[in-house]
Each structure stands twice: as C-alpha cells, then as structure tokens.
Amino acid sequence: MKARAWIGAALCLAAGGLQAQPQLLFTFDSDVEGFQNVVRKADAPAGWGGGATIQQNHTAGGWQNLLTKEFSWGPGGGVENQQLAMQELANLGDLARISFDVMVDGGSFPPNTSGWFQLTIVGNSDGAAGWTQRENQFTVTGWHDASDNNLYTLHIDQPFSWLGWEPGDTWFQLWTGANSPDNMPVNFYFDNVRLYAVPEPDALALLLGGGLMLWFRRRG
Known part of the structure; x- marks a missing residue:
C-alpha cells in the first residue's frame, strides 16, 4: 500500500x-429539529452558504429571551437520547463545547429603521449555576443602518461552562434573545448548532x- x-x-x-x-448536531435541513419559538427558512438569509436555517422573531424592542431548545429524553441531533448525551458531555467538564452560527441581514430589522441591537445567549440547567446569561454577543456589528441589506454572520464556539452547564447537571435548556430600542425588533437566523467534546x-x-x-x- x-x-x-x-x-x-x-x-x-x-x-x-x-x-x-458524544455529539449532537442540528442543521435544520428538513425541519426545526425540536427547536422552539423559531421558523424554518429553507433559503434564507440570502448569501448564506450553509443551507436551511431557523429564524427567531423578536416582535418587541427591549430585553426579550425565548426558549430555543430544551434537550429532550428522545432522539435528535444524531443521538438516541439528547438528554443523556448532554449529561455525558457536561460530565466532561471543560472538554465539552457548544458552537453555532448566528446571522442578521436587512430582513432582520423593520424597513427604514436604524439603531443598535444585541444578541443574548442563555444556558439554563438544574445545577448550581442555573440561569447563566451572556449579553451583547453579536460583536460583528452592534448597529444597523436603515439602508444596510448586507449579511452579517457570527460564529459562537464556547465551553459548556460559559453557559453554566456543569458536571452533574441532569437537564439543559438553551435560550436566545435580543435587546434593542422599542421601535426595532430583531430577528436572528441560526444554523449548525453543535454540542461536542474536544479530545x-x-x-x-x-x-x-x-x-x-x-x-x-x-x-x-
């Protein structure tokens, strides 16, 4: 040879x-795969090369967090039991990570409106950390011009501990949300949600x- x-x-x-x-991967190629408070977009946003996405619509300005994924006791993400896979990952401590892509484009904001915006990411579990909120994560840009229709993308890749998920936790939730002026709701796209272990x-x-x-x- x-x-x-x-x-x-x-x-x-x-x-x-x-x-x-263990690894869970959600690409939304056929449906929302158990994610909540989202709609599937087969061909949006324009210019995104990763295939279908999900979009979370925040219909009011100001702080707003929505339950995005409660990991279930059933199959999904490529495993037979999401909850057991999450427990196994969390027990690996700093070797466990979460990653995903988040996007905004001109259609993410009301027409002819400009203003600031923020992305919020929250981990929730039954462990000591409980509700762990990470604010203002959209560091690619925090401002939208009324005439800007460009696609902006951000790749998140953080350890489980960043969201308060720790060894011994037995249930897990992922929340995402927005903060913006009252006249400027924000609609984020998400794709390629991956929960995995670094060797x-x-x-x-x-x-x-x-x-x-x-x-x-x-x-x-």
Missing part, C-alpha cells in the same frame, strides 16, 4: 476514536501516534 494510503488509514483510525465522543491532547496524540506506527511498520 502506498504511503499516502497508510497516512489516510492513520487519520481514519484517529477519527474513529474521536467519533466515540484531550494526550488522547489525540495517542490516536495519531498509533496510526503513524502502523504506517512505519508497513514501510519497514
């Missing part, structure tokens, strides 16, 4: 070990090293 093939085999071996880690460096090195050992043995 050629060296390139053996390198590929080594990487596949490493990937196989990493895939054993420990030692484990990753062991997996890669094992694959490379196979390659060297074959060359010998």
Whole structure:
C-alpha cells in the first residue's frame, strides 16, 4: 500500500476514536429539529452558504429571551437520547463545547429603521449555576443602518461552562434573545448548532501516534 494510503488509514483510525465522543448536531435541513419559538427558512438569509436555517422573531424592542431548545429524553441531533448525551458531555467538564452560527441581514430589522441591537445567549440547567446569561454577543456589528441589506454572520464556539452547564447537571435548556430600542425588533437566523467534546491532547496524540506506527511498520 502506498504511503499516502497508510497516512489516510492513520487519520481514519484517529477519527474513529474521536467519533466515540458524544455529539449532537442540528442543521435544520428538513425541519426545526425540536427547536422552539423559531421558523424554518429553507433559503434564507440570502448569501448564506450553509443551507436551511431557523429564524427567531423578536416582535418587541427591549430585553426579550425565548426558549430555543430544551434537550429532550428522545432522539435528535444524531443521538438516541439528547438528554443523556448532554449529561455525558457536561460530565466532561471543560472538554465539552457548544458552537453555532448566528446571522442578521436587512430582513432582520423593520424597513427604514436604524439603531443598535444585541444578541443574548442563555444556558439554563438544574445545577448550581442555573440561569447563566451572556449579553451583547453579536460583536460583528452592534448597529444597523436603515439602508444596510448586507449579511452579517457570527460564529459562537464556547465551553459548556460559559453557559453554566456543569458536571452533574441532569437537564439543559438553551435560550436566545435580543435587546434593542422599542421601535426595532430583531430577528436572528441560526444554523449548525453543535454540542461536542474536544479530545484531550494526550488522547489525540495517542490516536495519531498509533496510526503513524502502523504506517512505519508497513514501510519497514
């Protein structure tokens, strides 16, 4: 077998070990996948290359948080039981992370209106941290011009602890929301919500090293 093939085999071996880690992934390709207070957008926002999205509509200015996802005891996100997968992830401590894409465009705001806006992300659980609110996260821009129809995107990637999800927690909620002037409701798009574990460096090195050992043995 050629060296390139053996390198590929080594990487596949490493990937196989990493895939054993729990992961939930929601891409909204066919439906809202159990997310709440959202509508599915098959072809919006314009210019987004990630496929379908969900949009959360905040119909009034000022602070407003909506329950976006309560992880259930049923299947979803690529696992048989979302709640058990979340518990397993939370028990990994700082290795567990949440990531997703959030967007705004001209259709996210009332026509001919300009003003400031903020994104709020909230984690809720039965642990000691409980309700954990992260405000003003849309750092790509915090201002909308009335004539601006551009697409702005933000990628969130944070540890579970950032949302107060901790080892030993047994139920989990994700809330998202907006803050803006009273005349300026904000509608955010979301996509690619992923709950996953980062492999420990030692484990990753062991997996890669094992694959490379196979390659060297074959060359010998």
